[in-house]
Amino acid sequence: MNLKQLSELLGLSQTTISRAINGYPEVNEETRKRVLKAAAETGYRPNRAAQRLATGRAGSIGLVMPAAAGHASDVHFGEFLSGIGEEALKHDFHFVIMPSHPREEEQAIRWLVASGSVDGYYLAYMREKDPRIAMAKSLRVPFLIHGRSHGIEEDYPYLDVDNEGAFRDATDLLLDLGHRRIALLNGPRDLDFAIRRKVGTKTALKARGLSLDPALTHHTAMTDEQGFRQMSALLREENPPTAVLCASTVLALGAVRAINLAGLRLGHDISLVAHDDVLPLLKPENFTVPLTTTRSSLRAAGIRIAERLIAQIKRTEPQPPEQELWKADLVIRASTGPAPR
Amino acid sequence: MNLKQLSELLGLSQTTISRAINGYPEVNEETRKRVLKAAAETGYRPNRAAQRLATGRAGSIGLVMPAAAGHASDVHFGEFLSGIGEEALKHDFHFVIMPSHPREEEQAIRWLVASGSVDGYYLAYMREKDPRIAMAKSLRVPFLIHGRSHGIEEDYPYLDVDNEGAFRDATDLLLDLGHRRIALLNGPRDLDFAIRRKVGTKTALKARGLSLDPALTHHTAMTDEQGFRQMSALLREENPPTAVLCASTVLALGAVRAINLAGLRLGHDISLVAHDDVLPLLKPENFTVPLTTTRSSLRAAGIRIAERLIAQIKRTEPQPPEQELWKADLVIRASTGPAPR
Numbered sequence: 001m002n003l004k005q006l007s008e009l010l011g012l013s014q015t016t017i018s019r020a021i022n023g024y025p026e027v028n029e030e031t032r033k034r035v036l037k038a039a040a041e042t043g044y045r046p047n048r049a050a051q052r053l054a055t056g057r058a059g060s061i062g063l064v065m066p067a068a069a070g071h072a073s074d075v076h077f078g079e080f081l082s083g084i085g086e087e088a089l090k091h092d093f094h095f096v097i098m099p100s101h102p103r104e105e106e107q108a109i110r111w112l113v114a115s116g117s118v119d120g121y122y123l124a125y126m127r128e129k130d131p132r133i134a135m136a137k138s139l140r141v142p143f144l145i146h147g148r149s150h151g152i153e154e155d156y157p158y159l160d161v162d163n164e165g166a167f168r169d170a171t172d173l174l175l176d177l178g179h180r181r182i183a184l185l186n187g188p189r190d191l192d193f194a195i196r197r198k199v200g201t202k203t204a205l206k207a208r209g210l211s212l213d214p215a216l217t218h219h220t221a222m223t224d225e226q227g228f229r230q231m232s233a234l235l236r237e238e239n240p241p242t243a244v245l246c247a248s249t250v251l252a253l254g255a256v257r258a259i260n261l262a263g264l265r266l267g268h269d270i271s272l273v274a275h276d277d278v279l280p281l282l283k284p285e286n287f288t289v290p291l292t293t294t295r296s297s298l299r300a301a302g303i304r305i306a307e308r309l310i311a312q313i314k315r316t317e318p319q320p321p322e323q324e325l326w327k328a329d330l331v332i333r334a335s336t337g338p339a340p341r
Numbered sequence: 342m343n344l345k346q347l348s349e350l351l352g353l354s355q356t357t358i359s360r361a362i363n364g365y366p367e368v369n370e371e372t373r374k375r376v377l378k379a380a381a382e383t384g385y386r387p388n389r390a391a392q393r394l395a396t397g398r399a400g401s402i403g404l405v406m407p408a409a410a411g412h413a414s415d416v417h418f419g420e421f422l423s424g425i426g427e428e429a430l431k432h433d434f435h436f437v438i439m440p441s442h443p444r445e446e447e448q449a450i451r452w453l454v455a456s457g458s459v460d461g462y463y464l465a466y467m468r469e470k471d472p473r474i475a476m477a478k479s480l481r482v483p484f485l486i487h488g489r490s491h492g493i494e495e496d497y498p499y500l501d502v503d504n505e506g507a508f509r510d511a512t513d514l515l516l517d518l519g520h521r522r523i524a525l526l527n528g529p530r531d532l533d534f535a536i537r538r539k540v541g542t543k544t545a546l547k548a549r550g551l552s553l554d555p556a557l558t559h560h561t562a563m564t565d566e567q568g569f570r571q572m573s574a575l576l577r578e579e580n581p582p583t584a585v586l587c588a589s590t591v592l593a594l595g596a597v598r599a600i601n602l603a604g605l606r607l608g609h610d611i612s613l614v615a616h617d618d619v620l621p622l623l624k625p626e627n628f629t630v631p632l633t634t635t636r637s638s639l640r641a642a643g644i645r646i647a648e649r650l651i652a653q654i655k656r657t658e659p660q661p662p663e664q665e666l667w668k669a670d671l672v673i674r675a676s677t678g679p680a681p682r
Binding site for chain 1: 399401406408409410412413414415416418419420422423424425426427429430435436437438439440441442452453458564565566569591594595598601602620621622623624627628629640
């Protein structure tokens with residue numbers, strides 16, 4: 001069954017059928033239902049080229065993937081992408097990925113937009129005062145920011161996790177348990193989420209008249225290896241921490257190994273809280289000592305970003321920028337306990 | 342500096358400049374060097390739409406991403422993609438990803454090709470007697486298979502790891518150490534690589550007059566959680582294995598935890614060999630007891646596939662299908678030792 005045949009069967013134009021299937025508002029609900037029913041019964045799947053002709057849209061979301069020799073793949077990127085994919089599939093959207101050197105994303109976005117191959121795009125891996133936001137606002141294609149950019153007015157559409165609140169809560173928990181020497185294994189120094197997590201940690205400490213010791217603060221790539229290395233270094237400090245905050249369960253994996261190797265009991269001799277992106281690969285409840293976490297699903301964020309971006313693309317009227325800040329859940333498990341005396 | 346300005350500066354047509362920059366054979370080497378030098382000096386970056394006009398090519402590679410509600414993201418997919426990205430970046434190629442239900446990849450590939458948005462594509466997650474290969478051969482767009490399909494004549498272009506050889510070698514190592522009860526924690530039952538790894542294991546056992554016990558063979562998703570669950574089940578067997586083969590370091594992560602929880606010493610009471618895709622996230626040498634592995638870099642495979650596919654796209658003459666079978670290295674570390682008496 002092709003579009004022409006379906007058109008003849010239903011007595012509707014090919015354009016109407018394409019628009020109905022793609023959920024554009026020009027087609028009334030009754031007609032849309034009739035088309036979808038017939039499409040399902042006859043096994044019709046729309047031809048993308050025909051779709052594009054009918055709607056003037058490519059049916060695609062653009063994104064930039066940091067890539068370079070030696071640039072490690074990021075498990076968080078893959079998890080987020082799977083959420084985008086799940087939602088895009090529902091709307092028959094695909095995505096166009098432009099690989100880019102980590103510092104040349106602006107050029108990559110300009111290319112995506114100029115090529116006409118994307119109807120909208122999202123930006124991720126935001127940094128402080130990120131110039132990509134002003135650029136995105138100047139281009140006339142819908143966009144959405146995953147995260148935010150510290151130091152820039154928040155007048156752009158975004159979806160972010162309340163990273164500051166999450167790490168403030170986690171630090172408060174540790175302080176309530178009597179910990180005073182608290183370490184922070186954070187993500188890369190220039191990324192917005194890492195900046196906000198540090199702010200949250202500092203805020204909680206300050207409220208109790210304490211401050212974050214620079215010797216106990218590390219910025220690092222989020223791998224198992226770095227978690228092990230940085231935690232080992234922390235444990236060799238003259239005055240080691242009694243508790244540690246980890247920016248990812250991946251970092252925690254290495255950190256826990258270093259703690260075990262040092263003969264310390266997690267949740268007794270030392271406490272640990274990790275941020276949990278809900279990676280299916282690595283569940284905090286499955287660690288030998290289950291991890292206390294601040295939890296926010298990266299996949300759910302991917303789904304929501306695709307949903308909002310596709311809605312923006314299909315909308316005929318411009319909308320004011322929508323901002324969403326998700327609260328992370330604090331999930332207390334066995335890796336946190338009272339500070340040792 | 343735009344294409345028009347560069348064209349005036351060099352006294353060359355815009356088409357020649359685009360072709361030179363994209364490395365098409367119509368432009369002689371001297372001209373190409375002159376264009377690249379001028380482009381570098383003036384900071385010129387080609388406009389993709391202009392490129393496409395000049396070359397008739399989209400500058401893009403297509404691929405299908407399995408996606409669905411509840412379909413877990415795959416860390417192996419992300420790592421492979423990072424290799425593709427690294428190589429694509431060098432050639433100024435991007436990629437177009439079509440999300441697809443895991444059983445509807447044929448339709449997704451047809452769409453990619455029909456849309457005209459890709460110059461070539463690769464297929465992954467191959468299954469036994471996979472119908473996608475016949476389909477790909479019938480479409481007139483370059484393609485490359487990552488992996489192979491058991492039960493189909495190998496007359497198509499592919500890049501695969503010698504999965505059978507890898508697991509034969511790993512099993513031989515265990516047999517040489519005196520192990521006779523060998524378990525296999527394998528990938529999903531219908532995937533080609535899992536089938537070949539099982540064949541390799543069986544072949545090595547058979548050569549010593551042994552066979553693979555079905556009670557010691559599990560097919561599973563490649564997550565930490567499944568590794569833990571399946572290993573725990575194996576250890577509860579009346580006659581438990583003295584050695585286990587794991588299809589991924591991710592599975593091994595959970596399996597090692599189950600071994601530790603059971604109070605067994607890895608490399609003494611039980612031996613383990615894992616297949617190592619060289620995921621930066623999870624290095625076998627960083628396990629508390631470093632893991633013996635069969636090693637083949639998934640990222641290197643991604644790089645090589647992009648390299649071959651882009652060469653195929655730029656070639657003006659058709660070439661016979663090229664087949665590459667990479668041998669996995671056997672890397673012996675502390676997780677394997679003599680069978681306990």
